[in-house]
Amino acid sequence: MGQTFSEKILGKRAGQKVKAGDIVVVSPDRILSHDNTAAIINEFRKLGISQVRDPEKLVIVLDHVVPASSEKYAQNHKIIREFVREQRVRNFFDINHGICHQVLSEHGLAAPGTIVIGADSHTTTYGAFGAFSVGVGRSEVASVWATDELWLRVPETIKINLEGQLPPWVYAKDIILKIIGDQGADKANYQAVEFSGPGAKALSLASRMVLCNMAAEMGAKNAYFHPDKKVFDFFQELGISDYEVVTSDEDAQYSEVINLNLDKLEPQVACPHTVDNVRPVSEVEGLPFHQALIGTCTNGRLEDLEVAAQILRGKKVHPQVRVLIIPASQKELLKALEKGLIKIFNESGCVVINPGCGPCLGAHQGVLAPGEVALSTANRNFRGRMGSRDSFIYLASPATVAASAIEGRIKDPRKCLL
Amino acid sequence: MKEGLIQGRLWVLTNDQGRLIEDIDTDQIYHNAYLHITDRRLMGQYALGNLAGWEDFARRAKPGDIIIAGRNFGAGSSRQQAVDCFLALGIAAIVAPSFGAIYFRNAVNSALPVIRCPAVENLVANGQLATGDEVRLSLLSGEGENLTQGIKFNFPPFSGVQLAIIQAGGLFAYAHQLEKR
Structure with a gap:
């Protein structure tokens, strides 16, 4: 009988043939x-x-x-x-x-x-x-x-x-x-x-x-x-x-x-306060929010920043939304800089923050006040994760967050006419 | 913990509809605002401080108390403060249908008995396990008894190494024991 990756690597390193459940x-x-x-x-x-x-x-x-x-x-x-x-x-x-x-x-x-x-x-x-x-x-x-x-x-x-x-x-x-x-x-x-x-x-x-x-x-x-x-x-x-x-x-x-099957997959949004509370974007469209975050270890790489910049280019973010861009690393920041993405973010009214975890875990750089709503590319929307326990976190792709940042409300990125 | 027996007063973590709360994540157990604290003794006061309806848990809990929670308790972050805060309060055990994987491991390594017991869902729903009840748990046999209501239940006992770590008093103490052998 064949082995999974986990069985094989742990067996190899432990020097014995193992199966799931073994210690x-x-x-x-x-x-x-x-x-x-x-x-x-x-x-x-x-x-x-x-x-x-x-x-x-x-x-x-x-x-x-x-x-x-x-x-x-x-x-x-x-x-x-x-x-x-x-x-x-x-x-x-x-x-x-x-x-x-x-x-x-x-x-x-x-x-x-x-x-x-x-x-x-x-x-x-x-x-x-x-x-x-x-x-x-x-x-x-x-x-x-x-x-x-x-x-x-x-x-x-x-x-x-x-x-x-x-x-x-x-x-x-x-x-x-x-x-x-x-x-x-x-x-x-x-x-x-x-x-x-x-x-x-x-x-x-x-x-x-x-x-x-x-x-x-x-x-x-x-x-x-x-x-x-x-x-x-x-x-x-x-x-x-x-x-x-x-x-x-x-x-x-x-x-x-x-x-x-990915053929008909729609953009998805995880709603407060658990990551498995997921709905297609069409069901949450129009929901207003206060802060957008594009970054974190989940979605702060060049390909994420490129999609966001493609949507934000030449546009202004909604005046009632604060948009934070946090590249995942200095290297990713430099690539984004060389491609002109940081200029696009700056001109569209985003705040570009130094690489790091940022407000994802609620310690600094954009914590939420009671009653505030965030739309984020991070991986967790636990209650109080980004600050006040009476705030709300929605999770989505960089495209959905960028499209929504312009609108001031959650928006289906497929509706962006480019 | 004599012969793997734990006895104590129960806290059943239910919501305002009386249902067992599921997916109590590490941010609800120990909020990230206090992650900079490295002294375990200071962590107890924040236990469950971000769980709706249970913010005052730390003031009400007594050493030796036992907690029952819904499935997937401790999901999320690897922060060990979410285990240590209960140890600081002297919580004797946590019982839930399932736990977040890292949480479970952290708890075993810190000698906090975390007992996977799917039966508690029904027992709580039927009122057969309630806050204030006196409960006894045998880690060796996997038997539980609600002494207040006279009801017995079972759970899968710990594996050998897990029980050995818990009985030694945690991963470090266990490692020292092994060294001495």
Whole structure:
């Protein structure tokens, strides 16, 4: 009987043949943490160990509240910088880089067939490159810093077949919102999700990252795309070739196979306060809102900014809407700058903010007041996520957010006459 | 926790219609406004502070209390404060039909017993588990009993390694035990 990607990679790394449900002990290739590294250091010190076992594996990115917005955050950042020097952590990315999932990706630190653990729930993102990547908590990361290993339960796998082709103005974000809306926020709890089929193959790497990133919102432990030429070319450009691709067998056993035809997919919107409260844009059109956000680890890459700029070019955003643009990283910002996108955003009345998590998790740079409504390209719309617990968050694609920003109300991007 | 037995007073997290609240995410458990806090003792006061109708939970809860919640408890962020805030209050266990995967793992690693028990949905709907009831849970056998109402129920017991971590007092203590062997 064949094996899924997750069974195969965990078996390979544990040195034994495994099947879903088995518990294995593995040593990860990368251990990611962000601003929460301060709390992890706290835990690590309690262990009474002075040295991180393998500092080469650590990837630390300051992204959640950058630059620091308060003395407490500044203090946490300072503790992290001191620790990085003390432990000689080479892969440290200070506030001038971007969001951890984008930064780790663009430095090629999540190659096919590698295992990445991260103290962040959206660590699932690296499945886009064929890596096995899971989110864990900070005790776990402190423990792995010390021991260089952790136990993992080999997950069952749900296979999601994407058939057909995306219509114009419909994007990866709409695919994953549709799936989460249909299947529910706990559908893939404790399980892996594999995206396959012609619809998956056609997606760019940036779009695959959107699906893997948001697989976390259906509870998935990890996500996966079969690595192809797009992935190999990406790593070749970075000069990285020392990886071994791991793929699912043709006759692998899946706990469930879900088919989705993309041909007639509409733009989708997740309504407050759960990500699975999804409706086609036609059902929420006309809803007024106060703040738009285009960015985050879900949708802050060049292809997202390009779509938004295409819609906003020569237009003005609605006077009653504040539009925030936050590129996912400095590299993505530079590309957008060189393509003239930042000028378009500026002229249309958007506020361009430095790369980072921004207001996605409600800490700074555009938190919501009571009664306010946001339309965002982020991955979560939990109650109070972006500030006041009496505010409301709708999630959509960059195209839907940009089209709506002009209108001041939620709008179907397919109605943009270009 | 003697022989995996937990006994305590129940808090059933229901909404204003008396239904078990589902999908209580990490932002409702522990709001992101307090993520900069790194000292566990300071986290208890914010537990469930963003869950409608339960904002004053931290003031009402007592050490040893047990929580029952709806499915997918702890969905969302990997923030461990969402587990630590309950430990700070001395909560003895959380029972729900299912948990967010990272939340479940964080809780086990921190020795907070998180008990997957699909049966609680019906028991709560029928009034057979209610806030204030005294409940006993056996982690070894997977048996639960509502002592106030005289009702018994079952849940799948923990796997070996999970129970060992919880009984050791968490992942770190467990690792130290292994080292000493």
